[in-house]
Amino acid sequence: MSMTPQQLVEEAKAQIGEIDANSAAQRISAGAVVIDVREPAEFDAGCLPNAVNIPRGVLEFKTSDHPALANKDVELLLYCKTGGRSALAALSLQRLGYAKPVSVAGGFEAWVNAGQKVVKDTTNFGG
Incomplete structure (x- = not known):
C-alpha cells in the first residue's frame, strides 16, 4: 500500500509521545x-x-557512536521545523530500543511561537 509523507507522519505520531513547547522547556x-x-x-x-x-x-546510523545517544534509557527530546521529521525520528529510535523518545509537537516553529529561548551561537554545542 502506497502512503503519502503526511500519512507516514500521522502513523508515527499515533505510536510515539508528543509534548508541547512549554512541556519541552520543562x-x-x-x-x-x-x-x-x-x-x-x-x-x-x-x-x-x-x-x-x-x-x-x-540519525539511525549515529546511534552507536554519538555520545548523545549512548544511553537508551535517557529521556530524548526530538524536534525539527514543524514536527514531522521528529515524529518519524522518535518512532525510529523507539524501534531501536530507546525507552523515552518524544517529539515536540509543532517543532521549532511552535517553540518560537511559544516565546521560548532560541540559541543562535552553536559553536560550543556537540553534533
Missing part, C-alpha cells in the same frame, strides 16, 4: 537530551538550548 530544564533532527543550516540559524544536531537522514 524537560530541558530537568536534563532531557535534546536532539535537533533538522539539517545543519537550519540548526545554525537557531536551535533549542543544549540541542545536539543529528540530521534525520543519518
